[in-house]
Amino acid sequence: MKQIKACNLVPLLLLVAFFSSCGSVDKVSYFQDLVPGMPEQLDVPLEIRVRPNDKISIVVNSKDAELSNLFNLPIVSHRIGRSSEQSLYGTAQQISGYTVDEYGYIDFPVVGKLMVSGLRRTEIAEHVKQTLIKEDLVKDPVVTVEFMNLGVSVLGEVNNPGRFAIDRDRLTLLDAISMAGDLTIYGKRETVYVLRDEQGVQIPYRVDLTSARQLYNSPVYYLQQNDVVYVEPNTVRARQSTVNGNNIRSTSFWISLASLLTSVAVLIVK
Known part of the structure; x- marks a missing residue:
């Protein structure tokens, strides 16, 4: 009976490791509510206006x-x-x-x-x-x-974070993300923040890139100079950041454990 239980643990642990490392397509795809051929209404384009110190x-x-x-x-x-x-x-x-x-x-x-x-x-x-x-x-x-000195900053889970120059009258959030090399696979598509200075007060706006309707109607779809775009990391990235401090949350830990139990089970059977 002990031999059978040990062997049964192996596929179970492998399944746990597999599902813990897999992500849902719903968390990765952009514009999930777009309907082909159906137009989406945009707000009035917000063009860049010059401010003091520009x-x-x-x-x-x-x-x-x-x-x-x-x-x-x-x-x-x-x-x-x-x-x-x-x-x-x-x-x-x-x-x-x-x-x-x-x-x-x-x-x-x-x-x-x-x-x-x-x-x-x-x-x-x-x-x-x-x-x-x-x-x-x-x-x-x-x-x-x-x-000349106008720009926006893109930080967080993007492939090329940094400050990017504004070279056009209208700059969208999608333009800025494209200049930053798109989100990494670890970036939360549904949790992108835009920090905007409005009359000396920093206002955070949350944007969901999985919803085209929500994105196009956002007051920060058109960016302004000195806006800061921040892409929040997902739970997979958070787990990776704690691998050294808490190995039990690591996928590699479960795979190693499964391999060890397989070897033990083989030795018991022999």
């Missing part, structure tokens, strides 16, 4: 290059290396930018103070253009505005 570049062009250059900041060259002879090995050129002050203004050449806080990139370009025309400074200006 840095932007503004470039003015016209038929009269010398005149338009009066309104452009100098291009800065950064050294990126030197050879053994101490000669310049390479340079990287970058347009100087304007940092929005705490009151929302930038100091624009010749014109002076311009309010830009709260404006979209296209609105800033139009504001500068109309100001130059109104002041009879440039008759045919073409104004280009770019973001």
Whole structure:
């Protein structure tokens, strides 16, 4: 009887180890409530608006290059290396930018103070253009505005965590996750947090990526500068983090135990 009980423990323990290491597809798949051919309603797109301490570049062009250059900041060259002879090995050129002050203004050449806080990139370009025309400074200006230091951070269970630059007027949560190399298999699809600074208060929002309807209607589907995206680890990752401190929770522990009992059972039978 003892021999039979020992042998029966082996498949039982193997089953326990197997099921403890398996995850449900429901915990991994995105957009589980999507219906092919059925459109999903999106909220009004939230475009990036410039805030105090943001840095932007503004470039003015016209038929009269010398005149338009009066309104452009100098291009800065950064050294990126030197050879053994101490000669310049390479340079990287970058347009100087304007940092929005705490009151929302930038100091624009010749014109002076311009309010830009709260404006979209296209609105800033139009504001500068109309100001130059109104002041009879440039008759045919073409104004280009770019973001310089704006970005979002993606942390937690993603393949490439870090801070990523905002290079477009609309940046979605899916864009940020894509830039971070997607979630790892250990990331909770139903528990993704977005931390947003709203008037000096940090507000956490929870997003469920398994539900397209919930995602598209989330107030953080469209991200803003300085948002922090955090992907929570699932229970498998949590168990892995306690393997050294609590081996009984490890899948490898159960497999090793099953192997040991198999060997003991074989010896008993012999």
